[in-house]
Amino acid sequence: MISQPINLKEKLSLFSEHWSPKIIARMNDYHFKLVKFKGEFVWHSHPETDEVFLVLKGSAEILLREGKVSLAAGEMFIVPRGVAHKPQATRECHLMLVEPAGTVNTGDTDGERTAEDNVWI
Amino acid sequence: MISQPINLKEKLSLFSEHWSPKIIARMNDYHFKLVKFKGEFVWHSHPETDEVFLVLKGSAEILLREGKVSLAAGEMFIVPRGVAHKPQATRECHLMLVEPAGTVNTGDTDGERTAEDNVWI
Numbered sequence: 001m002i003s004q005p006i007n008l009k010e011k012l013s014l015f016s017e018h019w020s021p022k023i024i025a026r027m028n029d030y031h032f033k034l035v036k037f038k039g040e041f042v043w044h045s046h047p048e049t050d051e052v053f054l055v056l057k058g059s060a061e062i063l064l065r066e067g068k069v070s071l072a073a074g075e076m077f078i079v080p081r082g083v084a085h086k087p088q089a090t091r092e093c094h095l096m097l098v099e100p101a102g103t104v105n106t107g108d109t110d111g112e113r114t115a116e117d118n119v120w121i
Numbered sequence: 122m123i124s125q126p127i128n129l130k131e132k133l134s135l136f137s138e139h140w141s142p143k144i145i146a147r148m149n150d151y152h153f154k155l156v157k158f159k160g161e162f163v164w165h166s167h168p169e170t171d172e173v174f175l176v177l178k179g180s181a182e183i184l185l186r187e188g189k190v191s192l193a194a195g196e197m198f199i200v201p202r203g204v205a206h207k208p209q210a211t212r213e214c215h216l217m218l219v220e221p222a223g224t225v226n227t228g229d230t231d232g233e234r235t236a237e238d239n240v241w242i
Contacts, residue, residue, distance in 0.1 A: 002188050006197040016182040026200055027171040027219060030151070032197070067123050075126040076153070078146055098148060098219065 008034065008056060012094055012119045019113055021105055022121040034121070035105075037065040038091040044109035045062055045084045051099050053077045058093035062086070129155065129177060133215055135242045141235055142218055143242040153209055155220040155242070156226075158210040165230035166205045172220050174198050179214035183207070 011024050011034055017039055021033035037060050053062065054076040062069045062077060063086040069077055079085045106114045132155055134143050136151055140162055143156035158181050168171040175181065175197040183190045183198060200206045227235045 002190060003183055003199070005192050007192060007196045008195050008197070025173070025197065027173050027199055028202075028221070030219075032173070052146070052148050064123060068122060069126060071126050072128075072181070074129050076129070077126045078148055081149075097158060098151075100149070113182070 002033065007098045008096070011121055012036070012056070015023050017081050018092070019105065020115040020119070022119050024121060026101065029101055030098060031101045033099070033101070035095050035097055036085070036092055037087055037095060038092040040088040042084055042106060042109050042111060042113050043086045044085055044107035046079075046099070046103060046107040049081045049100050049103060050081050051088070051103070052097060054096040054098075056096055058091055059091040060089040060095065062089060063088065130216070132242055133157070133177070139213070140226065141236040142238070143240050145242060149220065150201070150222055151219060152222045154220070154225070156216050156218055157213055158208055158216060159213045161209040161225060162207055163230050163232060163234050164205055164207045165218070165228035166203050166226040167200075167224060168203050170221050170224060171202050172200045173218060174200070174208070175217040175219075177215045177217055179210065179212055181208060181210040181214040181216065184209065 018036050018038045020037040023031045023033050025032040055071045055073050059072045104117045127145050134199045139157050141160045142156040144154050146153040176192045176194050180193045224237045
């Protein structure tokens with residue numbers, strides 16, 4: 001059986017909560033996830049991996065210790081492994097994340113914002 | 122120094138040739154590449170890795186031995202490792218590819234369509 005294409009808009013229509021990434025695809029040991037940002041996330045880092053952010057709709061900011069990165073739709077940014085960052089978005093922003101399977105959204109900062117790390121949609 | 126966001130449209134404006142992926146970012150041991158498809162590519166497979174296709178503009182088809190996958194803008198598809206495939210596009214189509222650094226565009230089918238595998242833009 002041939003697997004089907006994955007339509008990003010369709011997948012985004014299936015959930016509404018913020019800061020809770022949903023897996024849409026696996027490539028080798030990596031997951032592709034969709035997430036909706038709104039408001040401020042927590043400072044954290046991923047000591048074991050780089051993390052890719054690709055903005056699909058809206059805009060977001062990623063605060064780093066040295067400054068702020070502003071991202072619009074059609075722009076991507078890679079936070080290097082171990083680099084502290086805090087995502088935020090004034091209005092709702094839709095993004096795709098790419099990171100190793102098992103990567104937790106809050107990295108080394110476990111807390112109430114920590115999401116289930118293996119939810120597929 | 123903070124690295125800059127990567128704007129996909131800006132990067133796409135920097136080249137015009139078809140079937141010649143350009144690297145725009147590295148995440149761990151993986152490369153994110155942009156490519157323009159037009160016409161027919163060659164049958165090939167990548168015995169060592171899955172390969173991600175995300176259509177950014179236009180539409181494309183990926184022929185598999187069992188049938189054809191049609192992809193529109195905003196859709197992605199993952200060709201599993203070792204699966205023979207032949208991308209094609211009637212009109213020019215812009216895509217993002219994600220695959221391990223060093224992956225050659227023609228996989229196990231070396232030939233005149235084989236592109237330089239380490240070109241950044």
